Amino acid sequence: MKLILALIKRDLTLSLRQGGGIGTALGFFLSVVVLLPIGIGPDQALLARIAPGALWIALLLSVLLSADRIFQQDYEDGSLDIMTMGPVPFEMVALAKAVAHWLSTSLPLAIAAPLLGFLVNLEPSAILPLALAMMLGSIALSLLAAIGAAVTVGLRRGGLLVSILVLPLYVPVLIFGLSASQPGAAPGLTTASLLILGAIALVSLVVSPLASAAALRSYLK
Amino acid sequence: MELVAQDLTCERGGRIVFRNVALSLKPGQLMQLSGPNGSGKSSLLRLIAGLNEAQTGSLTLKGGSEDLSIGQQAHYVAHQEPVKSALSVEENLAFWRDFLGGGDVDDALAAFDLSRLATYPAGLLSAGQKRRLALSRIVLVPRVLWLLDEPTVGLDTSSLERFVKVMEKQLDDGGMIIAATHVPLGREPDLRLELGGAP
Numbered sequence: 239m240k241l242i243l244a245l246i247k248r249d250l251t252l253s254l255r256q257g258g259g260i261g262t263a264l265g266f267f268l269s270v271v272v273l274l275p276i277g278i279g280p281d282q283a284l285l286a287r288i289a290p291g292a293l294w295i296a297l298l299l300s301v302l303l304s305a306d307r308i309f310q311q312d313y314e315d316g317s318l319d320i321m322t323m324g325p326v327p328f329e330m331v332a333l334a335k336a337v338a339h340w341l342s343t344s345l346p347l348a349i350a351a352p353l354l355g356f357l358v359n360l361e362p363s364a365i366l367p368l369a370l371a372m373m374l375g376s377i378a379l380s381l382l383a384a385i386g387a388a389v390t391v392g393l394r395r396g397g398l399l400v401s402i403l404v405l406p407l408y409v410p411v412l413i414f415g416l417s418a419s420q421p422g423a424a425p426g427l428t429t430a431s432l433l434i435l436g437a438i439a440l441v442s443l444v445v446s447p448l449a450s451a452a453a454l455r456s457y458l459k
Numbered sequence: 460m461e462l463v464a465q466d467l468t469c470e471r472g473g474r475i476v477f478r479n480v481a482l483s484l485k486p487g488q489l490m491q492l493s494g495p496n497g498s499g500k501s502s503l504l505r506l507i508a509g510l511n512e513a514q515t516g517s518l519t520l521k522g523g524s525e526d527l528s529i530g531q532q533a534h535y536v537a538h539q540e541p542v543k544s545a546l547s548v549e550e551n552l553a554f555w556r557d558f559l560g561g562g563d564v565d566d567a568l569a570a571f572d573l574s575r576l577a578t579y580p581a582g583l584l585s586a587g588q589k590r591r592l593a594l595s596r597i598v599l600v601p602r603v604l605w606l607l608d609e610p611t612v613g614l615d616t617s618s619l620e621r622f623v624k625v626m627e628k629q630l631d632d633g634g635m636i637i638a639a640t641h642v643p644l645g646r647e648p649d650l651r652l653e654l655g656g657a658p
Contacts, residue, residue, distance in 0.1 A: 244557030248546070255545040317541035319510055320596075323530040324558055458510050 249338030263300040270296040289360040305383035306397040332450035340380035348372035368419035377439040381446035388450035460522035467516035492639040494654035500639035508535040533604035540593040544582025559600040567599035587613040607638040
């Protein structure tokens, strides 16, 4: 456990010092949210209706933006080789790196998104459910992004491929994330959707380390 | 303890790199791997480290831990240096200490004369200094088997002397070293394994 924490701590330090991680993602998120109302026009009611969807799509795309870097550097400089020879199972290494991505990118975005909702006229009553849904959903987003990153780690400019591979996996998160954060939804719908988002996060938690580790191992061979 | 390999055949990308390689290495022995480019020196080291799979043959570490793979009891130093530019020299080593378990960072830094550079960002190191940082990892965490791929590339004379001292200590402590190299290591190897040319 201590080893895993050491790895997460290192990845967080690296992402803070190198910049590019959360800065780029937040900047991208902000530009989408700022440009959207200008593109749609001054229809306040329409904007309020599409606000949760717009925020969710911006979140998915911002997370994908940094996804291809999860394993890239460690693969190129040989750190992953050494990590397979560590005392912990390689699956735990893959999980730790996905968790570090969640902490450094997805979670800050999920926290910032509802607050930036005022730019797209998000209804105040939707802020809390949206924040909850995004925090739960972002766990799955990072874990699924790690699979895509692992599958494309040996490819130069694999970013586009990551998006194409991972986007279909993001659809369930988007659907249930939206239904959890719709303002004025039927009672019970928000809770049920949040539960399903939690289930998706749990399934990803199991599948992602196994799939990423298997993909990385085959690249190292 | 003894590292024994029999009948190893390695295939990469549909090409047989080497076949029927056998070796036996006892504590305190240094083995030098030599052979022309493409003869499979790196492949053999990666194979022992568990990073490649052998098509045929067996590889055992007799007397080693039963719970750990050979790779988990070995150090592997490759061509690339797993050094993070954004971390300081000390932080790089501290991470490997925490991740691989045990060891004293200050001693490892001193072994390759890096103590003065401890707080220096690793991104500013020269190629030779990076090499020394990568090598100090094997001093940091004690492991019985060292797999070194061209370990002396970029080292200056005094670093080479330090490296020889480090190797001698490992051998005196009952460790084993396999080094792939074209140039003399600075210490006579106990065993030599010549891999054939690329077919």
